[in-house]
Amino acid sequence: MTPATSTPTRIDLSAAASDLRMATFRLARRLRQERAVDTMSDGQFAVLAALKINGPHTLTELAERENVTAPSMNRTVNCLEDSGWLSRTADASDRRKVILSATDAGRAVVDETVRRRNAWLEGALADFSPRQLAVLAEAADLMRTVADR
Amino acid sequence: MTPATSTPTRIDLSAAASDLRMATFRLARRLRQERAVDTMSDGQFAVLAALKINGPHTLTELAERENVTAPSMNRTVNCLEDSGWLSRTADASDRRKVILSATDAGRAVVDETVRRRNAWLEGALADFSPRQLAVLAEAADLMRTVADR
């Protein structure tokens, strides 16, 4: 805005970056500790949650979304299918393709896992004021923007 | 504290927790991609950074800190030692113990990685307004508070 704020802003940028980097790693580490009891692996959960939230996908779509190879995703999908959380159906228009969908049980597992993983953080956030929660909500949005660059 | 406000607050709390948790993991994952040495794994870097920042540790201390078993940490330490980034020295007072320290080269690798991650994040934050940077700065402070619970 004004010249008086432009120089501090440049200094703040470097400090803000360093602070945000350290805070992000520390919170990620703490959150990882709290979910150590989970039965499903991170990769399996990410796939199941994507299917529940964004609807059915093909194998290649899931592999690209999660940045893994098709054989690796195929193994993850096999595990989820063996557990009854995911089902394969043939694509009528292109018979090379297989449509992957979360089953009712799979959707329930996603909800339950999200609830459990959120529980600790919700407890921690309960001490904060509505204004502080709003700050965190806006920051989360900005962080997602940064991460998707 | 009326029923009219308590219910919306509880809903916001759950959503804020979920958004913050996902944003934190995504940003941490993106930041971890910025490294000084491609051959070093995330686990190896975390150990080396801990030794550089918090000083020498024993094997058991490192294993507990990183939430892995002693044999697993021993393997990580062996890799870092083979690369010349970490050194073992005997503990004079208790000869069962081995003191693990980052070498000069190891400290330099940590510094370079931190520098790269900060530079990348600064570039990403450059698009934001002073108000948005202030939001991120306050959020970083709150996140640190949560992580230290």
Add this chain to the structure above:
DNA sequence: TATTGTTATACTCTATAACTATA
């Protein structure tokens, strides 16, 4: 006997290469 570090071995996750079926 308990603790610290280490080795032996197995399991999980991911990757590359090769194969089958379909477009």
Add this chain to the structure above:
DNA sequence: TATAGTTATAGAGTATAACAATA
């Protein structure tokens, strides 16, 4: 010939069990 999915096999990383040295 190219694409979608799958199987075969190998390389990291982590785990449990067993062992050696020291307290």
